[in-house]
Amino acid sequence: MRAGAPRLVAVAFVTQVLAACVATRSSGPRETPGPGARGPGHVASNIVRDDYAGSARCEPCHREIHAAWEHSPMHRMTRVPEQTDVRAPFDGRAFRFKDDTARVSETDGARFVHLSSAAYGDHLYRVTRVIGGHYREDFAGVEVARQTRDAPAIERHMSGAADGAELLLPLSYVFETSSFRLKGYSVMVGERPGLRAGGVWNQTCVFCHNTTPYFDSTWGALHGPGAPAYQGEVVDRLLPPSRRWTFEITDAPAFARALADETRFVARGDVSVDGAAATSEPARRAALSQGVRALRTHFGPADFVELGVGCESCHGGSRAHVDDPRVLPTFAPKSAFLRPQPPAAWGEVTRAEWINRTCARCHQVLFSRYPFTWEGGERRDVGDAGGSSITSGEARDLLLGGCARQMSCVTCHDPHGEDRKDALARLATVAGNGTCTRCHEQYAAPEALRAHAHHDPAGAGGSCVACHMPRKNMGLGYALTRYHRIGAPDAPARVEGDRPLECALCHVDKSVGTLVDDMERWWGKRYDRARLGALYGDLDALPLLATLARGKPHEQAAALGVLGEARVQAALPAAARALTNPIPLVRYYARRAVEQIRGAPCDVDLDRTTPEIEAAARRCVPAAFPGPVAPAQPRARAADSFDED
Numbered sequence: 001m002r003a004g005a006p007r008l009v010a011v012a013f014v015t016q017v018l019a020a021c022v023a024t025r026s027s028g029p030r031e032t033p034g035p036g037a038r039g040p041g042h043v044a045s046n047i048v049r050d051d052y053a054g055s056a057r058c059e060p061c062h063r064e065i066h067a068a069w070e071h072s073p074m075h076r077m078t079r080v081p082e083q084t085d086v087r088a089p090f091d092g093r094a095f096r097f098k099d100d101t102a103r104v105s106e107t108d109g110a111r112f113v114h115l116s117s118a119a120y121g122d123h124l125y126r127v128t129r130v131i132g133g134h135y136r137e138d139f140a141g142v143e144v145a146r147q148t149r150d151a152p153a154i155e156r157h158m159s160g161a162a163d164g165a166e167l168l169l170p171l172s173y174v175f176e177t178s179s180f181r182l183k184g185y186s187v188m189v190g191e192r193p194g195l196r197a198g199g200v201w202n203q204t205c206v207f208c209h210n211t212t213p214y215f216d217s218t219w220g221a222l223h224g225p226g227a228p229a230y231q232g233e234v235v236d237r238l239l240p241p242s243r244r245w246t247f248e249i250t251d252a253p254a255f256a257r258a259l260a261d262e263t264r265f266v267a268r269g270d271v272s273v274d275g276a277a278a279t280s281e282p283a284r285r286a287a288l289s290q291g292v293r294a295l296r297t298h299f300g301p302a303d304f305v306e307l308g309v310g311c312e313s314c315h316g317g318s319r320a321h322v323d324d325p326r327v328l329p330t331f332a333p334k335s336a337f338l339r340p341q342p343p344a345a346w347g348e349v350t351r352a353e354w355i356n357r358t359c360a361r362c363h364q365v366l367f368s369r370y371p372f373t374w375e376g377g378e379r380r381d382v383g384d385a386g387g388s389s390i391t392s393g394e395a396r397d398l399l400l401g402g403c404a405r406q407m408s409c410v411t412c413h414d415p416h417g418e419d420r421k422d423a424l425a426r427l428a429t430v431a432g433n434g435t436c437t438r439c440h441e442q443y444a445a446p447e448a449l450r451a452h453a454h455h456d457p458a459g460a461g462g463s464c465v466a467c468h469m470p471r472k473n474m475g476l477g478y479a480l481t482r483y484h485r486i487g488a489p490d491a492p493a494r495v496e497g498d499r500p501l502e503c504a505l506c507h508v509d510k511s512v513g514t515l516v517d518d519m520e521r522w523w524g525k526r527y528d529r530a531r532l533g534a535l536y537g538d539l540d541a542l543p544l545l546a547t548l549a550r551g552k553p554h555e556q557a558a559a560l561g562v563l564g565e566a567r568v569q570a571a572l573p574a575a576a577r578a579l580t581n582p583i584p585l586v587r588y589y590a591r592r593a594v595e596q597i598r599g600a601p602c603d604v605d606l607d608r609t610t611p612e613i614e615a616a617a618r619r620c621v622p623a624a625f626p627g628p629v630a631p632a633q634p635r636a637r638a639a640d641s642f643d644e645d
Contacts (some may be wrong), residue, residue: 042330043320047215047338048258049265051317055211055310058318061325068417069311073134077209078308081111081127088137088173088180090127095171095180097607100195102171102180110149113141113169120196126151128166129201131209134418135176135391135476138183139169140201167197168204176477182607185584186476187390188370188553191610192584202300207232208362211310212303213317214333216262216295217361222247223288230296238385243399246341252279254337259287266303267294314358314415331358355408356399363409364388364396370583372552374483376497386493387485389554390474394484401486406439428465428482430457436464454522461506470502472558478588480561490519496531499555500562504543508566512546513539548574553583560586564593572597576621579604580614587613594621 045051055075059066069075076084090106100117111127125141126149132138142164144151153164172183182192198204207217212232220233227233236244249255256279305312312318318329331354333340342349365388371378375386387397398404412427412435413419426432437444443464446457455461468486475481487494489502495516503515516527516539533539536546547559548571560578563571575597578590587606594602594617602620604613618625 040324040327042328043316043318043334045320045335046312046316046318046330047213047218047333047335048317049213049215049262049305051319052211052213052305052312053317053319053322054306055312057322058311065416066311072417073132074309076133076308077131078206079130079133080307081130082109084130086111086130086137087133087175088130088139095607097170097182097195098193098609102169102195104171104180105147107147108149111139112144112147113139113171114147115170115195115197117194117196119194123197125167125169125197127169131205132172135174136181136186137173137175139171140166141169141197142166143197166201168199168201169197170195174477176479182584185588188583188585190582190584203296204231206299206301206304209309210307211305211313212299213262213305214361215258215335215338216266216299218247218338219259219288219292219295222249223285223292227285228289228292228296230292233292238379240384240400242343244343248339248341249284249337250339251337252284256284256287258335258337259291263287263291263294266298268298270294270298313361331355350405352406352408352411353404355410356395356404359409360395360399363392363394364399365392370554372554374485374498374554375493386497387483388473389557391476391481393473397483397485401484403439403486407435411435428463428469430459430462433462433464436468440464454518466506467502470505471561472502472505474554474557474585474589478592480558490523490525492525492527495519495525495527496535499535499547499551500543500559505558505562508544508562508568509542511540512536512543515543542570544568545571545574548578553581553586556581557586557589560589560593564589564596567597567599569597572621573624576602576617576624579606579617580610 043051055066055069088104090104090111092103092105095102095104100115100119103114103116105112105114113125113127115123115125124144124147126144127139127141129140130137131140142153145154168183170183171180172186173179174181182195183198184192206212217232217234220227220230221236236246301307312329314331315329316331316333320327321329331351371380372389373379373386374389377384377386379385387393387400395409398409409415412424427435433444433449443449443452446462449457449462453462453467460466465482467489469482469484470489471480471482473481473483489495494502501512501515503519504510507515512532516529516532519525520527529539535550536543537550538546544559544563545568547555548563551559556578560571560575563575572594575590575593579587579594581587581590584606591602591604591606594604598621602617604616604620606613608616614625
């Protein structure tokens with residue numbers, strides 16, 4: 001996420017949007033202790049700093065879970081390089097991006113990144129944080145004058161950051177390809193001009209990548225319109241109105257004291273706070289504004305509950321449970337002065353919803369400035385935005401679908417370790433249908449499934465997941481992943497709003513008209529042929545090829561992923577031209593598709609300039625470029641170079 005750009009935070013920093021959703025109606029959470037539970041029930045408060053104990057306190061009673069969690073990618077989301085294993089090779093190699101170079105090296109156990117840029121000059125950074133560890137590693141560091149372990153941070157930063165600030169470094173190490181890549185090119189941003197350290201680490205991405213008091217994330221929502229934007233804030237306004245939650249302050253003096261205490265703690269005395277005054281509405285809003293500004297400018301590692309994602313990131317502050325195991329933790333935010341409020345007509349909140357909305361505190365990001373969503377929507381259409389097209393929006397997408405009240409994220413995913421790939425793959429086959437038929441038992445019998453799906457119940461088309469969670473989202477590893485807004489491929493919003501038709505993801509050889517005729521006949525639907533004609537140009541067109549020619553970038557990426565896997569020769573010219581797509585992430589899907597269709601590597605360096613990439617693409621697939629070489633494009637503005645990744 002980008003520092004120094006408050007206008008982005010309300011949208012790009014939607015990393016905590018639904019945490020208020022893990023409770024019930026205004027009467028308060030109605031929670032039922034698990035089997036065998038005894039004693040006084042659940043913790044009374046789990047959102048303020050004093051409620052947290054830290055994961056180390058969990059280990060004596062939960063040794064196996066704790067051991068698995070310690071080695072999980074989620075827990076290792078933020079690490080100190082000298083205290084962890086690092087997969088990225090800091091062995092002196094150079095990563096070249098256009099005319100710039102990043103050389104990575106190691107001296108006496110300390111890792112360094114030396115940036116050499118024609119536009120931004122030479123800068124040396126000592127790596128202080130390793131971020132991520134599932135699909136890639138990112139890095140933060142301080143600028144130093146010399147490559148020694150004990151070199152002090154220098155007192156100058158192009159970004160205007162404070163002296164000694166830890167800055168996000170402009171390269172990622174991607175595990176799938178065992179190579180470095182420009183940080184930022186895993187999201188839907190435009191082309192970038194060069195290598196330059198980005199935002200200040202502790203002002204951008206720490207609320208989801210570490211364990212912090214949940215109370216701090218509520219301040220923007222409690223302030224309401226006009227609140228200063230900041231990382232990690234709850235932003236329920238990006239949900240449909242029927243699914244938005246609010247907060248009710250149930251004890252104004254207690255709330256004011258808690259707000260003042262946390263603001264003073266974070267600001268280290270740099271802010272004078274009158275907690276007693278923050279009980280009237282105007283005074284409360286003023287105090288919340290003051291608190292948010294303190295979080296934006298002062299919140300740092302000393303304010304974490306712990307480095308990395310700890311047990312209490314999901315389970316809530318659990319000090320009372322540690323002190324007395326009979327007092328159980330809960331996924332619902334609880335406090336004596338603050339109560340989350342679902343819509344009046346919501347009804348009972350299930351345990352699955354509590355879990356899903358806990359996961360959605362972070363896994364629901366509509367990344368970067370890219371405006372488009374699935375269901376033909378746009379992110380700026382508040383309340384009507386569709387699902388995300390890229391990894392890290394899965395939990396929000398699940399909440400938008402039809403199964404979120406009964407099925408939780410942990411139905412399919414291991415919450416305490418790393419998912420087994422073979423187990424996830426099985427879920428996407430007929431053998432995995434039992435996950436769905438727990439509720440939809442009417443489709444368990446083969447003939448009932450045949451009648452419902454209109455496919456062989458024993459074949460690939462008999463998998464529930466194949467149709468209801470299609471592979472059309474962009475993963476962090478340049479392969480397509482499943483869309484987690486569980487719905488139907490014949491839904492009008494998807495058929496008439498998105499490209500390609502989801503049925504075409506499997507039936508690559510069928511035309512738009514043929515697929516739509518089948519859907520209408522099988523499921524009794526009627527679709528707007530004029531809208532479909534506008535999307536594809538012709539009802540006789542093949543949806544994937546037409547999407548590649550006419551689609552939005554995220555739609556083109558989905559088409560490229562499928563066309564490459566199916567090795568559709570007719571797609572080769574268009575796939576080669578997509579190597580210069582204005583969105584660099586799409587270029588990676590294009591290169592993979594070109595190589596899959598050709599059955600041979602394509603010598604295209606996507607880290608070069610667009611004219612150089614086009615020249616290489618012409619050599620690889622000459623038939624794709626009958627015209628002259630395109631003129632050089634102007635470079636992107638430097639101010640655009642730091643976006644959420």
